[in-house]
Amino acid sequence: MQSVVVLLVMSLLVFVGVYAVGNPIDILINPQADQAEREQAIATLGLDKPLYAQYFVFLGGALHGDLGKSFVHATSALGLILERMPATMELALSAMLIAVVLGIPLGLLAGLKPNGVAGRSIMAGSILGFSLPTFWVGLMLIMVFAVDLHWLPSNGRGPTTLLFGLIPVSFTSWEGIKHLILPATNLALFNLALLIRLTRAGTHEALLQDYVKFARAKGLSNSRVIGVHVLRNILIPIVTVIGLQFGALIGFAIVTESVFAWPGMGKLLIDSINFLDRPVIVAYLLVVVFLFIIINLLVDILYSALDPRVRITDSKG
Amino acid sequence: MIDSAEAITEPVLEVVGLRTHFFTKAGVVKAVDDVSFTVGRGEVLGLVGESGSGKSMTGYSLMGLIDTPGKIVEGSIVLDGIDMRALDPEEQRHMRGNRIAMIFQDPMMTLNPVLRIDVQMIEAILAHRKVSREVARSRAREALVKVGIPSPDERLLSYPHQFSGGMRQRVAIAIALLNRPDLIVADEPTTALDVTIQGQILYEIQKLTRETGTALIWITHDLSVVAGLADRVCVMYAGRIVEQGSCEEVLAHPAHPYTQGLLDSVPANNERGQRLKQIPGMTPSLLDLPPGCPFRERCGYATVACDASPEMRPAGGPGQSVRCFHPLVPAHA
Amino acid sequence: MTPANTVVRGVETPFQRVVSDFLANPVAVFGLGLLTLVVLAAVFAPVISPQNPYDLAQLDVMDSRLPPGSPAPNGGRFWLGTDDQGRDMLSAIFYGLRISLAVGVISTVCALIIGLTMGLTAAYFGGRFETFVMRVVDIQLSFPAILIALILIAVLGQGTGKVITALVTVQWAYYARTVRGAALVEKRREYMEAARCLALSPSRIVFRHLLPNCLPPMIVVATVQVAGAIALEATLSFLGLGLPITEPSLGLLIANGYQYLLSGKYWISFFPGIALLLTIVSINLVADQLRDVLNPRLQR
Numbered sequence: 001m002q003s004v005v006v007l008l009v010m011s012l013l014v015f016v017g018v019y020a021v022g023n024p025i026d027i028l029i030n031p032q033a034d035q036a037e038r039e040q041a042i043a044t045l046g047l048d049k050p051l052y053a054q055y056f057v058f059l060g061g062a063l064h065g066d067l068g069k070s071f072v073h074a075t076s077a078l079g080l081i082l083e084r085m086p087a088t089m090e091l092a093l094s095a096m097l098i099a100v101v102l103g104i105p106l107g108l109l110a111g112l113k114p115n116g117v118a119g120r121s122i123m124a125g126s127i128l129g130f131s132l133p134t135f136w137v138g139l140m141l142i143m144v145f146a147v148d149l150h151w152l153p154s155n156g157r158g159p160t161t162l163l164f165g166l167i168p169v170s171f172t173s174w175e176g177i178k179h180l181i182l183p184a185t186n187l188a189l190f191n192l193a194l195l196i197r198l199t200r201a202g203t204h205e206a207l208l209q210d211y212v213k214f215a216r217a218k219g220l221s222n223s224r225v226i227g228v229h230v231l232r233n234i235l236i237p238i239v240t241v242i243g244l245q246f247g248a249l250i251g252f253a254i255v256t257e258s259v260f261a262w263p264g265m266g267k268l269l270i271d272s273i274n275f276l277d278r279p280v281i282v283a284y285l286l287v288v289v290f291l292f293i294i295i296n297l298l299v300d301i302l303y304s305a306l307d308p309r310v311r312i313t314d315s316k317g
Numbered sequence: 318m319i320d321s322a323e324a325i326t327e328p329v330l331e332v333v334g335l336r337t338h339f340f341t342k343a344g345v346v347k348a349v350d351d352v353s354f355t356v357g358r359g360e361v362l363g364l365v366g367e368s369g370s371g372k373s374m375t376g377y378s379l380m381g382l383i384d385t386p387g388k389i390v391e392g393s394i395v396l397d398g399i400d401m402r403a404l405d406p407e408e409q410r411h412m413r414g415n416r417i418a419m420i421f422q423d424p425m426m427t428l429n430p431v432l433r434i435d436v437q438m439i440e441a442i443l444a445h446r447k448v449s450r451e452v453a454r455s456r457a458r459e460a461l462v463k464v465g466i467p468s469p470d471e472r473l474l475s476y477p478h479q480f481s482g483g484m485r486q487r488v489a490i491a492i493a494l495l496n497r498p499d500l501i502v503a504d505e506p507t508t509a510l511d512v513t514i515q516g517q518i519l520y521e522i523q524k525l526t527r528e529t530g531t532a533l534i535w536i537t538h539d540l541s542v543v544a545g546l547a548d549r550v551c552v553m554y555a556g557r558i559v560e561q562g563s564c565e566e567v568l569a570h571p572a573h574p575y576t577q578g579l580l581d582s583v584p585a586n587n588e589r590g591q592r593l594k595q596i597p598g599m600t601p602s603l604l605d606l607p608p609g610c611p612f613r614e615r616c617g618y619a620t621v622a623c624d625a626s627p628e629m630r631p632a633g634g635p636g637q638s639v640r641c642f643h644p645l646v647p648a649h650a
Numbered sequence: 651m652t653p654a655n656t657v658v659r660g661v662e663t664p665f666q667r668v669v670s671d672f673l674a675n676p677v678a679v680f681g682l683g684l685l686t687l688v689v690l691a692a693v694f695a696p697v698i699s700p701q702n703p704y705d706l707a708q709l710d711v712m713d714s715r716l717p718p719g720s721p722a723p724n725g726g727r728f729w730l731g732t733d734d735q736g737r738d739m740l741s742a743i744f745y746g747l748r749i750s751l752a753v754g755v756i757s758t759v760c761a762l763i764i765g766l767t768m769g770l771t772a773a774y775f776g777g778r779f780e781t782f783v784m785r786v787v788d789i790q791l792s793f794p795a796i797l798i799a800l801i802l803i804a805v806l807g808q809g810t811g812k813v814i815t816a817l818v819t820v821q822w823a824y825y826a827r828t829v830r831g832a833a834l835v836e837k838r839r840e841y842m843e844a845a846r847c848l849a850l851s852p853s854r855i856v857f858r859h860l861l862p863n864c865l866p867p868m869i870v871v872a873t874v875q876v877a878g879a880i881a882l883e884a885t886l887s888f889l890g891l892g893l894p895i896t897e898p899s900l901g902l903l904i905a906n907g908y909q910y911l912l913s914g915k916y917w918i919s920f921f922p923g924i925a926l927l928l929t930i931v932s933i934n935l936v937a938d939q940l941r942d943v944l945n946p947r948l949q950r
Contacts, residue, residue, distance in 0.1 A: 006789060014801065127938070131930040133881050135888045136904055136923035143916050154912065210426035217380055217421075218441040218492065219414030228440075232431045244792075251794030258889055270889055273804040281804055292792060308431060308476040 007289055014285050015055050058282070067286060068279035072272070077283035081265050085287070086167045087157055088264030091256065092249040094171070094180055095187035100242065103192045107199025112226070114204065122196060129193025134252060138186040138259035145182060153179050155261035183260040187253060191245050198241055202234030209233075236307050243299030247292045328355040329499050329532045330379070335392035337371075337378045344605045348374040348387065350556035353629075356500065361526065361533045363547030363564065365540060365579070369600050371556040372536045376502045379534070380419050381409045397499050415445040418493035422505040424485035428477035434488060435473040441495050460491040464521060483514035487521065494525060500532045507542065519546060540579055544568055549636075552576050555611035556603055558629070562637030570646045572632035572639040574616045610641070618643040671943045681935025688929050692747040699741035700726055704898075710736050715910065718917050731917035733906055739917060742903055743925045749899040750926070753810070754880035757817035761879075762872055764818065765825025770864070772826070773833035774856050784830065787823040795820045799882055803891045813892050817879050828871045832864035839863075866944040873937035877930045884926055900926045 049057070058068055067078040110122040146154035158179030160168035170176030206212060207230065215229045254266030261267070265284060272280040337349035349371045356362045366372040377383050379394055381401065394401040396417055401409065413419075421427040429437060438457035439450060446453070454473070461469035464487040477485055486506055493501050503522065507515040523546060526533045535547060543550055543564065551561040552573065560573040571577045581594035598615040610616070613623040622642045631637070632644040673679055691698065701724075710723060713736035721727055730739035772780040790798065802816040836842060837860070845855045884901030886892030888908075893899050898906075900922045907918030 014805075127934060128931065131877070131927060131934050133884055133923070133926055133930070135885055135901075136919070136926060139904065139908060139911055139919050139923070143911055143920070147912055147914055147916075210421050210423060211429040213382060214419075214421055214427040214489070215429065216382055217413055217419040219410050219412070219444045220440060221410065221444065224440065224444070229429050229432070233429070236431070247792070248794040251797040254796060254800065255885055255889065269800065270891070273800065273891060281801075285801060288793075288797065296792070306431070308433075309478050 006293070007286065010285065010289050012055070014282050015058060016051065062286070067283035070272075070277055070280050072275050072277045072280075077279040078287070080268065080280060081283050081287050084263060084265040084268050086169065087262060088250060088253050088257070088266060090169055090171065090180070091183055091187060091253055091262060091264060092246060094184035095249055096191065096242065096246055098184055098188035099191035099195050102188075103195025104199050104238065107196040108203055108226070108231075110196065111200040111203025111207070114200070119200075123200070126193040126196040129189050129196075132189065134186060134190065135255050135259050137189060138183070138256060141182045141186055142259070152182050154182070157263055183256050183262050186259070187249060187256045190252070191249065194241065194245065195238065198238055199234060202237060203230055206230045206233050236303065239302050239306060240299055243295055243302065247295050250288060250291060327358050329358045329360075329397055330356040330534075331393075331395040332375075332379070333393050333395075335375070335378060335394065336390045337374055337383055337387060338390050339387040341386055341604075346603045347556050347606060348603060349378055350606075352392070352553075352556075352558050354551050354558060354561060356532045356534060357548075358499070359526070359530045359532055360549065361523070361535060361547045363543035363550040364534055364536045364553060365538065365543055365550060366553035367538055367600055369603070370553040371603070372538075372553045373504050374556075375553070376419065376504050376534065376536050379500075379502055380413055380417065382413075382419075411445060414441055414493075414498075415496045416498050417500045417502065418496070418498040420486070420489050420493050420501065420503040420506045423509045424482050424489055424506075425509070427489050428485055430477055432476075433473070434475055434477065438473070438488075438492055438495065441492050445496050456495065457491075460495050461488070463494065463525065464488070464491040466491070482510055483518065486510060486514075486518055490518075490522060490525070494529065494531070497529060498531060500534065501526070502534045502536070504536045505538070508537070508539070515542075540568065541583055552579070555601055555606060557611070557640060559612070559641065560632075560637075560639045562634060566634035566637045570633050570637075572637060572644040572646045573612075573641050574618050574643070574645065575612050577645060578615075618645075668943050672939055675939050675942075678935055678939030681932045681939070684928060684932035685936055688747065688925075688932060689751065691744055692751045695741075695744035695748045699738075699744045700724075701738050701741050703737040703742040703745055712736065715915055715918070717915075718921075730921045731915075733903070733918045734910065739903075739921050742898065743900070743922050746898055746900040746903050746922060747925055747929065749893065749897050750880050750883060750901070750929070753814060753817070753883050753893070753899065754876050757814045757879050757883075758821065758872055758876045760814070761818040761821035761875070762825055762868070765822040766829050766861070766868065768822065769826035769829035770833055770856050770860060773830045773837060774852065774860065780830075783826060787826050790823045791827065795878070795882055796885060799886060800889075800891065803886065808891060808894065810893055810897055813883060813886060816886075817882060820882065821875050821879060824871055824875060825868065828867050829864050832867050833860055836860055836863045870937060870941045870944055873933060873940055877933040877937070880926070880933075881930055900929075 061068060065078065066076065069075065070077045070080055073080060106122050110119040113119045142154045145152045156179060158170050158176040159173055160170045160176060161172045163169045163172070170180055212225060212229055215225045220229075250266075253262075253264055254269060256262065257264045257266040258270055265287070268280065269284045271277075272284070332355070333353045335349055335352045336347065339346040339348055352371070352375055354362070364372045364375065374383070374387070378389055379401075383389060389402065392402075396412065399412070399416075401412065404412065428434075435454060435457060438460065439453045442448065442453040442456055443450070448456075458469045458473060461472060466472055466484065466487055472480075477488075480488065489506070506522075507518050510518065519542065522533070525531070535543065537543060547564045549562065550564050550567045551558045552567070552575065553559065554575050560567060560571065560576050562572075567576060568580065571580055575596070578594070578596035582596065596615055601611050601614065608624075608626055610619070610623040610625075610627055613619040616623070620643070625642075627640045627642050629638045629640050630644075631648045632639040632641075633646040633648070672682075696702070713720075713723065713732050714734050716732045716736075718729060718731040718739075719727055720731065730743070732738055733742065768783050772783040799816045799820050802819055803812065806812040806815060842855070842859065845859045850859075883892055883899060884904070887899050887901030888905045890905065892901055895902070903922035904919045904926070907915070907920070907922070910918050
């Protein structure tokens with residue numbers, strides 16, 4: 001229920017905000033166009049109606065899944081975004097995979113041996129991961145791996161195949177994977193650093209807990225103490241953060257997609273802002289808000305699946 | 318009750334000259350400093366002292382659970398003829414939870430909150446016995462019944478937060494007993510519980526160790542708990558044992574001024590309306606402790622002689638010994 | 651730590667304690683030193699730069715895109731090369747640093763003032779106002795900063811003032827949440843009870859009693875946020891939605907070099923990025939240590 005309110009408020013704010021700025025006609029129409037042509041265009045785009053009327057037209061359409069037509073592409077704004085969404089999702093999921101596969105073991109290592117050389121280097125590296133501006137790292141990745149070494153392509157998505165006959169993906173071919181590696185690594189960096197720090201802090205704290213000492217007193221092997229007793233406990237905050245950070249990844253994909261000319265929704269947003277393509281901006285935002293609400297829901301479900309204490313309070317309440 | 322003299326003849330645990338030091342940035346903390354004692358088979362030994370006296374660290378040393386920057390630097394720990402310090406880490410692991418088990422102070426913290434009880438019990442068996450999961454499960458169930466937990470099948474599938482504090486401590490005891498160890502180290506297992514529950518747990522442990530013939534080291538700061546439970550008592554102060562002997566002798570005729578002070582500060586031992594006695598001053602910091610008797614600053618009997626370190630010497634009844642130049646009761650002739 | 655130092659600690663003021671604790675960590679001291687250098691370079695950019703990169707009279711298109719170390723017409727060298735306009739990159743970086751730092755600090759200070767006021771009043775008065783403010787904060791913080799900033803730029807249009815507005819809007823919520831959290835803890839303390847019993851005016855209680863006790867966590871958040879604001883501004887400028895060409899921050903310099911990167915002319919993007927990186931790393935190192943030093947939980 002609250003989600004619906006958030007969606008509605010967001011749509012109103014963004015709609016009023018976006019539609020109050022500038023005049024897209026100036027950008028969209030040939031400056032040599034005569035007055036009649038201009039008025040014709042204004043009428044087609046629905047810009048002659050007052051703002052509140054435009055909003056109700058928009059809202060009425062939104063209820064039927066129609067978020068208006070792109071001024072630039074003259075097709076459904078929602079369609080445009082849904083068409084680009086698989087590319088962004090593939091990028092974000094690959095980035096998260098990299099961050100999880102590397103971040104949790106490295107964080108565990110740093111937490112188990114905080115004063116060792118490896119532990120210290122991992123932590124120093126994670127500070128760097130926080131500090132490096134994403135777009136600049138992207139440029140440097142292109143410089144080293146595309147320009148200097150010629151190992152990997154610097155832009156685009158490569159060939160795609162249809163997954164389930166529906167969703168275009170590029171990870172199914174080697175060429176596609178090569179296109180995916182640099183942008184995914186770039187996008188993963190911040191979350192990698194975050195997961196390392198989170199895992200390390202969690203491990204550090206768990207190791208001080210009596211239940212770890214008790215597990216060792218039972219004579220369990222080290223791998224069981226760490227792999228089951230420690231990991232199960234730190235997994236709870238980690239899964240929560242992974243879920244919430246996935247939303248952030250979709251946001252930050254805007255930057256990575258711009259650097260690597262990755263044809264996702266983020267790149268579409270930047271182009272739309274530059275062309276004042278209002279319906280696409282509004283549609284992008286509503287889609288992202290909707291995605292965030294779904295992600296939050298999934299995180300809640302996962303959270304209660306992992307933490308038995310939450311499960312009980314839920315069944316009571 | 319097992320006669321204390323008989324117990325000493327057949328020790329299950331022999332600790333000689335144990336020193337566990339912590340190497341911190343600020344200096345060396347001698348948490349356990351030359352501790353020797355024995356525990357007979359099936360015997361209950363009370364290890365008494367204030368917090369920071371090194372009693373818990375003695376327990377952890379026995380378990381081989383001292384973490385860096387701590388380290389056992391000297392001494393021998395022999396459990397049933399096996400020199401624990403000579404074992405490699407894997408062999409040590411096989412002793413823990415198998416031949417020697419431990420129960421911790423706070424039952425709220427000792428069970429892993431996100432793992433079911435059956436998982437935590439079965440893993441303790443499978444770590445040491447090559448049995449099937451089903452056999453392990455039925456043993457876990459038996460153990461729960463033994464410590465008096467109703468509807469064990471249901472309880473096996475529960476999580477720790479679904480138990481009360483006393484119930485959790487029963488589960489911890491059941492886990493300690495799972496592999497029928499020779500010795501259980503209990504580190505203040507009733508301190509965190511309500512008084513009524515304390516009594517139940519005490520009774521339960523006493524009964525179970527008797528039944529199984531398991532020896533018990535009961536670590537506590539509470540002399541009144543020891544009085545009803547232990548066969549023999551070791552009193553620790555500043556990392557050293559300052560007095561040991563049979564429970565009756567030490568409590569009735571304490572030879573060390575510190576033991577006397579501890580007994581005086583138990584409210585029940587005072588006359589009604591009389592002011593509670595207390596030991597003046599504070600426990601000294603174990604960091605770079607100067608030589609000499611560590612209790613001399615707080616001791617009414619201290620003389621210049623106490624600037625040297627006293628050795629253990631016989632005092633009072635048979636088997637009673639004290640680390641003091643001015644024992645309160647003379648040695649048994 | 652020397653024994654002499656330990657003896658002095660007994661009579662230290664809290665401020666002295668913070669300073670001496672801070673200096674105890676060599677990495678943090680390194681960060682502070684680096685940060686000082688960066689700030690000095692930014693402040694004295696016009697003095698230390700080999701040329702004024704925005705004085706067209708000093709530029710020569712013949713000098714454009716020279717690699718690092720090339721000789722300059724005035725007898726010196728372009729130590730970090732030149733860009734497509736023939737600008738000395740080193741000078742451009744000093745000037746860019748100036749703009750980036752200024753935007754970062756100004757937006758942080760504005761956001762700090764707004765966030766503090768909102769958070770403190772919310773915590774002090776509670777009720778509907780608090781619910782409303784915190785709900786807005788919650789919703790805002792659940793979206794990535796870059797997304798909110800981009801939408802604001804899309805709504806507001808471009809320009810320096812608008813970028814700063816966007817940065818302030820993104821940041822204020824962090825302060826509001828932090829200060830409210832701290833204030834709710836402080837509010838329950840006895841000295842607040844005492845202040846209310848003395849019938850002091852609400853503004854006096856909030857600003858003279860509550861505020862000083864909420865400051866330590868705010869200092870930490872503000873330090874981290876300056877770095878965040880600088881990075882965010884650079885990102886916006888890189889995307890072409892930040893500062894105008896007339897105010898070339900580090901982000902814009904990097905964006906300028908983007909098109910030359912593929913032809914191997916790395917220095918136009920590389921060195922401004924290094925400057926950006928050093929700025930952010932030094933701020934983060936200082937913030938990390940401040941967090942440890944100011945955290946009351948770690949004080950014994």
